Every structure is written in structure tokens, then in C-alpha cells.
Amino acid sequence: MAFKQFFAALVLGLAVMVAAPAARAEPFRIVGFGDSLMAGFGLGPGEGFPEKLEAALRKRGHDVVIANAGVSGDTTSGGLSRLDWSIPDGTQLVILEFGANDMLRGIDPALVEQNLDKMLARLKQRNIPVLLAGMVAAPNLGHAYGEQFGTIYPKLAEKYGATLYPFFLDGVAGDRSLLLEDGMHPNAAGIDRMVERALPTVEKAIAGK
Incomplete structure (x- = not known):
């Protein structure tokens, strides 16, 4: 009887050891969520930011998969409207990149901040960490606009504990x-x-x- 118990425990232990690597085999899932800068406007297959970032991370030993959820022409309002179905369950990091089209259209920075705030709030509710990719305003929009627009990203990153990358086109x-x-x-x-x-x-x- 003792031998049977020992054998059963041994088999169970081996099963756990075999299952453990399988559990760790799941890649780290990232979604690049943004506008044309994320979508890869004007580029060929595999040349977009999410695809090249995935390749670079894998080269450095990270087992990652990055989905490209960029849509050319999208504003923060558009991003907010499609966030829930663009970010699937199981996502472990979102690279959130919006604001360039809002800025080029001269949209009120207060509305840009409001939309980004709502996106970050929803992702926080889902316990999905965010890397917030910032944008700066073009000089022709004036100093006041540029100053107000420029405060959006660091303010929201601090509010939600998001990782901040200050300027996506750095x-x-x-x-x-x-x-x-x-x-x-x-x-x-x-x-x-x-x-x-x-x-x-x-x-x-x-x-x-």
C-alpha cells in the first residue's frame, strides 16, 4: 500500500513538472492601440511599429505577441468608442497611442484629455497595465495650445500609474x-x-x- 501511495505521488509530481513548463509557454500579450502611427500607414507588411517591436523584443529574449490595433485617421474619440472590442481579454499590456489626429485638427485639449482619461480608466478597471505614448503639438498651433496639450500625457500617466513614453515620434x-x-x-x-x-x-x- 505504501508503495502504491509513493508511486501515485511520484506520478502526480511528474505531471505537475510537465504541466509547469506548458503553463509558462504562453507568450506575454501586448496590444498596440492607436492611430496611423501605430497602424503602419504607408508601410509594407511587417514594417509597422507593433511588428518590429515584437521582433526586437523577441531578439532580446522576451516571449511576446503584439497585436496591431491601430486605425489610420483615428482620434481619441474614435479610440474610446472601439476600445472595449479592440482590447481582448487576456491582454497583459496596452501601448496606448492617440492624440496626433486630434492635435492636427485643433481639437480642444480638454476633450483629448477627457477621452484618454476614460480609456485609461476602463483599462484600469480591467486590470490591464498601460504604456502611454505621448504626443506633442505642432508649433503652428500656438504656445497656449501646445502647453495645454503637452501636460495631458504626464498628468494622466501619474493619475493612473501608467508607464509614460513622452513622445512617440522621438x-x-x-x-x-x-x-x-x-x-x-x-x-x-x-x-x-x-x-x-x-x-x-x-x-x-x-x-x-
Whole structure:
């Protein structure tokens, strides 16, 4: 009887050991949620930010899958309206990138902040961490607009405990060699620069720091 109990315990222990690696095999699931800058406007397959970020993270040993939930032309209002069905259950990190189209249309920064606040609140309710990718206003919109717009992202990141990446186009904006002919969207080389700059912050968000 003792031998049978020992054998049963041994089999159970081996089953647990076999199951444990399988449980750890699930990749870390990220959703890149934003506008054309996230969607990869004007780029070929695999050249968008989520795809290249996934490749860079995997190269550094992170088992991740990044879904591209970017929609060209989307504003914060559009993002808010589709957030619930764009972010599936099981998502472990959202890279939230909105505001460029609002800014280009001169939308009141107060409305931009309100929409982003609601998105962050919903994600917090679902216990989904957020990396908030910021945007800055174009100089032609004036100092007052730029100052008000610029405070949105750090304020909300602090309010919701989100990881802040201050400027999504850091190192790319204003560099014609890294932009498409429209002068606004990054080309493939621009995406490479964006991934390189954002990578340390994304790794911190994955680690929960």
C-alpha cells in the first residue's frame, strides 16, 4: 500500500513538472492601440511599429505577441468608442497611442484629455497595465495650445500609474530621411528608430516597473 501511495505521488509530481513548463509557454500579450502611427500607414507588411517591436523584443529574449490595433485617421474619440472590442481579454499590456489626429485638427485639449482619461480608466478597471505614448503639438498651433496639450500625457500617466513614453515620434519627427513624403508618418527606417528609442521603456512596462 505504501508503495502504491509513493508511486501515485511520484506520478502526480511528474505531471505537475510537465504541466509547469506548458503553463509558462504562453507568450506575454501586448496590444498596440492607436492611430496611423501605430497602424503602419504607408508601410509594407511587417514594417509597422507593433511588428518590429515584437521582433526586437523577441531578439532580446522576451516571449511576446503584439497585436496591431491601430486605425489610420483615428482620434481619441474614435479610440474610446472601439476600445472595449479592440482590447481582448487576456491582454497583459496596452501601448496606448492617440492624440496626433486630434492635435492636427485643433481639437480642444480638454476633450483629448477627457477621452484618454476614460480609456485609461476602463483599462484600469480591467486590470490591464498601460504604456502611454505621448504626443506633442505642432508649433503652428500656438504656445497656449501646445502647453495645454503637452501636460495631458504626464498628468494622466501619474493619475493612473501608467508607464509614460513622452513622445512617440522621438528621434523621428522633423527628420525628412525618416519620414514618408507627407512629412508626418515614419518610413521603415523611422519605425526602426522609434523601436530603438522605445525599447527600454517597453521592457520596463513588461517587467511591471
